[in-house]
Amino acid sequence: MKIAIAGAGAMGGRFGSMLAKNGEDVVLIDQWEDNVKAINQHGLKIETDTGTEMYPMRAYLPQEIDEKMDLIIFFTKTLQLERMIQAIKQVIQPDTQVLCLLNGLGNIETMEKYFDRECIFMGVTMWTAGMKGPGYIHLSGDGSIKIQNIGASGEKKAQNLCDVLSQAGLKASYSPDIMESIWWKAAINGCLNAPCTILDCDIQALGSTPQINPMLTAILGEFQAVAKSQGISLDVDQIMSDLAKTFDPSQAGKHFPSMHQDLIQHHRLTEIDYMNGYVSRIGKEKGIDTPVNTFITELVHNKEYLLKAQ
Amino acid sequence: MKIAIAGAGAMGGRFGSMLAKNGEDVVLIDQWEDNVKAINQHGLKIETDTGTEMYPMRAYLPQEIDEKMDLIIFFTKTLQLERMIQAIKQVIQPDTQVLCLLNGLGNIETMEKYFDRECIFMGVTMWTAGMKGPGYIHLSGDGSIKIQNIGASGEKKAQNLCDVLSQAGLKASYSPDIMESIWWKAAINGCLNAPCTILDCDIQALGSTPQINPMLTAILGEFQAVAKSQGISLDVDQIMSDLAKTFDPSQAGKHFPSMHQDLIQHHRLTEIDYMNGYVSRIGKEKGIDTPVNTFITELVHNKEYLLKAQ
Numbered sequence: 050m051k052i053a054i055a056g057a058g059a060m061g062g063r064f065g066s067m068l069a070k071n072g073e074d075v076v077l078i079d080q081w082e083d084n085v086k087a088i089n090q091h092g093l094k095i096e097t098d099t100g101t102e103m104y105p106m107r108a109y110l111p112q113e114i115d116e117k118m119d120l121i122i123f124f125t126k127t128l129q130l131e132r133m134i135q136a137i138k139q140v141i142q143p144d145t146q147v148l149c150l151l152n153g154l155g156n157i158e159t160m161e162k163y164f165d166r167e168c169i170f171m172g173v174t175m176w177t178a179g180m181k182g183p184g185y186i187h188l189s190g191d192g193s194i195k196i197q198n199i200g201a202s203g204e205k206k207a208q209n210l211c212d213v214l215s216q217a218g219l220k221a222s223y224s225p226d227i228m229e230s231i232w233w234k235a236a237i238n239g240c241l242n243a244p245c246t247i248l249d250c251d252i253q254a255l256g257s258t259p260q261i262n263p264m265l266t267a268i269l270g271e272f273q274a275v276a277k278s279q280g281i282s283l284d285v286d287q288i289m290s291d292l293a294k295t296f297d298p299s300q301a302g303k304h305f306p307s308m309h310q311d312l313i314q315h316h317r318l319t320e321i322d323y324m325n326g327y328v329s330r331i332g333k334e335k336g337i338d339t340p341v342n343t344f345i346t347e348l349v350h351n352k353e354y355l356l357k358a359q
Numbered sequence: 360m361k362i363a364i365a366g367a368g369a370m371g372g373r374f375g376s377m378l379a380k381n382g383e384d385v386v387l388i389d390q391w392e393d394n395v396k397a398i399n400q401h402g403l404k405i406e407t408d409t410g411t412e413m414y415p416m417r418a419y420l421p422q423e424i425d426e427k428m429d430l431i432i433f434f435t436k437t438l439q440l441e442r443m444i445q446a447i448k449q450v451i452q453p454d455t456q457v458l459c460l461l462n463g464l465g466n467i468e469t470m471e472k473y474f475d476r477e478c479i480f481m482g483v484t485m486w487t488a489g490m491k492g493p494g495y496i497h498l499s500g501d502g503s504i505k506i507q508n509i510g511a512s513g514e515k516k517a518q519n520l521c522d523v524l525s526q527a528g529l530k531a532s533y534s535p536d537i538m539e540s541i542w543w544k545a546a547i548n549g550c551l552n553a554p555c556t557i558l559d560c561d562i563q564a565l566g567s568t569p570q571i572n573p574m575l576t577a578i579l580g581e582f583q584a585v586a587k588s589q590g591i592s593l594d595v596d597q598i599m600s601d602l603a604k605t606f607d608p609s610q611a612g613k614h615f616p617s618m619h620q621d622l623i624q625h626h627r628l629t630e631i632d633y634m635n636g637y638v639s640r641i642g643k644e645k646g647i648d649t650p651v652n653t654f655i656t657e658l659v660h661n662k663e664y665l666l667k668a669q
Contacts (some may be wrong), residue, residue: 082515108508247557250665258661267650340577340650349556351568 050213053078053118053140056125056132057085057108059178060150062093062186064122064219066104073216076116078137079106080129087184094185108184111136114198120146120210127153127323131266134163137202148175148196153323154235157199157228167200170207173230173263176219193220197227233282236272236288240325241295242308247352249313251303256296268325271339274341275328278335281356312349321349360523363388363428363450365443366435367395367418369488370460374405374432374529376414380526382663386426387418388447392437399492402508404495418494421446430456430520437463437633456516460484463633464545466508467538477510478515478644483540485575486529503530507537546582546598549634550575551605551656552618556585557662559623561613566606575602580633581649585638590646622659626666631659 050073054065057077059097069075075094079085087094088108095102111133118140124131125172130151141147141164148170149156159171176192194214195288198207207223214221245255255261266289273283294300308324311317322330326346352358360383364375367387379385380433383444389395397404398418405412421443429448435443440461451457451474459466470479485503503523509518517533524531532538554574555565565571576599583593618634621627632640636656641645642649662668 063542087634144496145416248662248665255661255667258664260657260660264654264657264661267654339653341649344574344651344654350570351565351574352558354568355558355564 050074050118052076053114053121053137055111055123055137056119056129057088057250058078058124059180059186060126060176061122061124062095062180062261063178063188063212064124065106066095066326067217067219068214069104069106073213073217075106076114076246077106078111078114078133079108079344080111080125080133080136081183082110084108087182091184093145094181096181096185097347099191107323115139115328118145119355120148120213123151123322125151127151127156127320128318130156131159131162134159135199140215143169146170148172148210150194152234154231154321154327155323156162157231159330161199164205165200167198167203169192169199170196170203171199171227171231172196172221173224173227191220193222195224195230196221197224228279228281229283232272232276232283233288233291235324236283237291237295238306239272239328240268240288240292242306242319243321243325243349244268245306245320246308246312247345247348248276248320249309251305251309253298253303256293261296262289266288267341271332271337271342272328275331275335275339278331278337282318284320286352309351310356316358318353318358321346324335325349360384361426361429362386363424363431363447365421365431365433365447366439366460367391367398368434369490369496370484370486371432372405372436372490373486373488373498374434374460375416375525376403376405376507377527377529378523379414379416379479383523383527384415385402386424387416388421388443389418389447390421390435390443392420393493394418403493406491406495406497406638407636408499425449427452427454430523432458433461435461437461437466437630438628440466441469441472446468456480456520458482458520460644461502462544462548463630464541464637465633467541471509475506476511477513477516479509480506480513480520481509481537481541482506482531483534483537483544484497488667499528503532505534505537505540506531507534510559538589538591539593542593543580543584543598545634545637546579546586546593547605548580548616549652550578550598550602552616552629553631555616556577556618556622556629557655557658561615561620562605562606563608563613566603571606572599575599577651578655581642581647581652582638584647585641585645585649588641588647618659621668622663622668626668628663628668629659631656635659 054061057079069183085108092103092105150172174194177186211221269285276283329343364371365388367389395418402413402415462481484504489497521531579595586593635652639653
């Protein structure tokens with residue numbers, strides 16, 4: 050199968066290399082020149098807990114590649130998804146399947162603008178990976194993937210897609226309610242990312258603050274109301290219980306969520322509009338009150354401005 | 360007139376010295392030992408734009424003084440008001456008048472717990488002053504005071520009080536709607552203090568952020584609703600216009616509000632419960648939605664916890 054990984058950061062590198070090792074014809078596509086150059090010169094440097102290898106792979110800048118793909122797996126930043134789709138139009142055929150595994154809300158709307166619904170697959174992944182430098186990733190831990198087709202007739206294709214990924218060790222399974230999983234993950238992220246960013250603390254410290262529960266309950270109540278308006282059911286009690294596990298010092302460690310890394314540590318623009326900001330936007334469209342997520346979104350955008358984030 | 364200034368920081372020093380220079384019998388009371396000691400040893404060091412003087416004044420720790428007062432003017436931190444009242448019980452007679460000029464909401468409830476309503480006067484002051492060290496204050500700029508009695512029969516006493524203050528140059532005038540002025544000032548502070556603290560920026564920078572207006576509108580809408588439940592009318596458009604002046608670079612300068620100084624710069628507990636937190640608390644009591652001020656209050660308390668504020 051001819052597979053493009055669009056966005057060859059840590060997760061793209063993990064998926065790309067695992068699929069390639071299983072015999073798929075994989076190319077990596079990335080906007081980051083140093084990354085592309087390093088991979089082409091030395092292979093992808095893959096560090097695991099047991100050792101390091103240089104795994105030969107082909108990598109391209111978006112404008113450099115012109116081969117038609119059977120499958121494109123998107124692993125860009127959410128903010129860059131649309132630009133990436135536009136930049137690799139030339140590799141897309143009418144029956145090219147596209148799988149979006151990005152965190153965040155609203156990606157499906159972006160995908161629908163460019164692809165036939167029958168070819169779109171949305172997914173949630175529990176795999177993790179870290180970027181250590183250009184062409185250099187670190188892999189540890191276990192994971193799994195849930196996938197669902199968006200078009201009605203694509204279920205069989207989704208099952209095939211799961212097979213391709215699972216044969217490469219990626220443990221993919223079909224989910225009949227992927228939007229609930231996407232919202233679940235977005236709600237978790239909406240409770241961790243912006244609060245840690247605004248308070249400038251790691252997840253464990255956030256979980257230790259005295260007034261964390263009413264804060265999270267307020268955030269989640271609005272997520273739930275907006276999700277409901279899209280026909281999606283969110284179990285707030287379950288999410289609170291999942292968050293409590295995340296805050297457990299024996300589980301969470303001293304980890305800063307990605308938004309903190311982006312904004313506070315690197316002064317990069319955040320994905321707030323695809324988390325709390327999406328809830329705020331849809332809330333406004335549907336006449337649902339979302340004052341807390343709106344306020345959070347404004348705070349984060351103002352902090353972006355103050356830190357001259359780009 | 361025998362006057363005690365309870366809380367002899369910058370503002371207490373300003374009021375106390377101006378009243379003493381006009382012939383009133385003034386004592387300063389403060390919890391800060393170094394301050395009391397410095398004033399007693401060298402006088403109050405008063406710096407103005409035209410020079411510096413050492414003005415002799417009597418200063419006491421609360422437990423050290425036992426003279427009955429005609430008037431007590433409170434200039435503690437809001438957080439310390441109740442403790443100060445309790446600590447100077449011995450100087451209070453049944454007809455001692457008490458004037459509270461502190462910023463913040465809820466002080467009137469504290470005053471009513473300890474004093475007869477006929478003796479309580481609430482005020483708002485536009486004077487400013489800066490503390491430069493123990494027994495050392497800086498005075499600049501012009502100001503004025505508005506005062507109102509709380510008890511029905513105290514209006515004449517309030518007028519007398521205004522005369523005493525005005526004769527000392529403090530420009531006091533009677534206001535028939537002091538609670539509106541107190542709410543107006545609290546609303547201004549509720550829009551500046553916590554947002555600058557949460558975003559770690561000065562007032563001018565806050566005013567320059569792109570999403571400041573919806574943030575402030577959300578905060579003020581809740582202030583207005585809760586004020587209305589107490590029979591007080593807040594003009595949100597007027598306050599937005601007053602805030603816009605504060606943000607004007609030619610007016611505001613690069614000034615950090617007191618809450619930022621307290622929490623971010625000195626890791627001290629904040630007065631949030633007497634600003635946005637008061638709106639949140641009364642909102643809960645009266646069944647008025649105040650999600651934004653509640654969230655702000657929780658954020659600030661969590662930041663206090665993270666910074667180990669005391």
